[in-house]
Amino acid sequence: MAAMARRRALLTGWGRTSPTAATVWRPRTAEEAASLLRAAAREPAAARRGAIARGLGRSYGDAAQCAGGAVLDCADLAPGYRLDPGRALVTASAGTSLAELMAHLLPRGFFLPVVPGTRHVTVGGAIGADIHGKNHHADSSFGAHVRALRILTPDGAHREASPGTDPELFWATVGGMGLTGVVTEATFSVVPVETSAMRVDIDRVPDLDAALALMSAHDADYPYSVCWVDLLARGPALGRGVLTRARHARAGELAPAARRDPLAYAPRAVAAAPPHVPPRLLDTWSVRAFNAAYYARAPRRGRGRIQQLSSFFHPLDAVRGWNRLYGPRGLVQYQFALPFGAEEELRRVVAALAAARAPSFLTVLKRLGPGTPAPLSFPIPGWTLALDLPAELPGLAALLHRLDERVLAAGGRIYLAKDSRARAAAVHAMYPRLEEWRALRSRVDPDGVLVSDLARRLEL
């Protein structure tokens, strides 16, 4: 067999900030991946640079980077998946992308239990970050739907973990940001659907309180719910937005022409961001104009609209490489969660962002439901707000540190998969079960072979 492909490369996350160099390997089998981990473990402690798994690099910061070490790109790792339609279970290799799985599952009448705002993430990445989707309030995060994992630990052992067998390793790996092992395969449940379309209700919400009230009162009626927020609106319009709630459409609800092939699914990227973008394209003015137009265009109250699944879940995927629109300095995503009861603090944070004229046009508010038992999983019952900001924004570091302090004081936390700039101490305080997770990690990785730039930066 030919040698494993490898190259020395500069890597970043989706935000395109903080590039670091690593040797990127593409193991084709679990055995090849095991040999890479063993090689990383053999390095003398003083010179050890470690290893980390990487999916499609859609985490925004440095989670899937390992400066000076080995990055295991999982794309070629024993590719394959199978659907057991009777039990509604899928077993997939960790490098499989959700895009590929959706294209396979939908025509067969199934959908993934959780999808993030882009379909270009891998099963391994979905588990490493314990991702959540628009249905978190109803269905929790990806980890809640996983039945079994095959995990390669730094000693080269292939382990099986599930909520029943070795629950500690299982839950430390869910949300564990790749630091407990390389997931090679996962089995998870999928949900039956009649169509590949969504039945969507849209409401323009004039301010934050209206959004919170509507979501609190009626989220239970919808499996999917999310609110886009105009973060540049101030005064009485503070936190105004567009609330979108949906469920999978039933075959009878489709237009007659679409009923012939209700499960047809052919998503495409319709545009690509240009390779060179002028600096400060997305500044306060352009974003204000976009937000105002987006808000004005939304119907005050729309009911029962039938929408293609890809345009409901993954509108951003229609523009390939949209992260380049932020220019060469890249973007910072800030996502935090606050528990129920901290609505007043949420309002203050939104007001602080509006006062700072934070030019974010991808601001999303979501109600979170029950979390998983995973110690490092991000979602807690409450609210989460996610926003994108240009990394070059003056005063960004200080602004976000102030927000971190508020979030921490109110019992909240930030999302590691999005982070590229938090301070270690703040994150330690936000994740009170970090010690418990570390204890488990030291069981499977006593020598600290698995390490990422994120883990170094945040001293995980």
Add this chain to the structure above:
Amino acid sequence: MRNAVGAVDSVLVLGGRSEIGAAVAERLVRDGARRVALAARGAADSAGIAEVAARLRAAGASEVHPLEFDAARPETHAAVVEAAAELVGDLDAVVDAFGVLGDQAAFEADPAAAAAAATATYTGHVSAGLAVARRLREQGHGTLVVLSSVAGVRVRRANFVYGSAKAGLDGFAQGLGDALHGSGARVLLVRPGYVRTRMSAHVSAAPFPATPGQVADAVAEGLRTGAETVWVPRRLRLVFAGMRALPRPLWRRLPR
């Protein structure tokens, strides 16, 4: 690690008693750095180093380590860099802040002293810079901040021993930056004009003077933006574009 907004976790200052070096370190600590190594001659029992260390702790550093370093002993430089990495972990930012301005007239009277100063201002940076570069390349990230000077941009009669050494250092840093391109490691070249410190106290201020704090701000900004070169103050870049074009007979007659 350097984060998305330019803050670092660890700093090594070569020339740990340097006023500018200390100001840069303090600024990086205020921006989030926790671990610092201060490398200087006789660092272990130096009151000056202790003073800088106390300042850095007050600014929020959790660890400040003194480290023995002599620019005139190039054979030790690789070991100094390794020792620093053992103390503070990955070197996120290395501030190369040592050098000797000296007195031009005295140098002309004592050529050996001039050569020794040139070692501290130029050749010592070659060995230290290459040792740092090797470490940064291995770790796949990190920034070497090199304190050059406008004195090296166009060398003047008034301080040509220092100026020529700075010219060498400036060229070395540019070449090293190019050599590191694509490695994850970078060089940030800093070209201050006149900065009032103990080094420059004996010469009168040149136009557009700056403070060590302003140099520190420029370095922090350069780390944030990923710049290759920063001038302090910024307008010196334009000034020196003009200076470079001055005819030699005129340049020769410039005061100081």
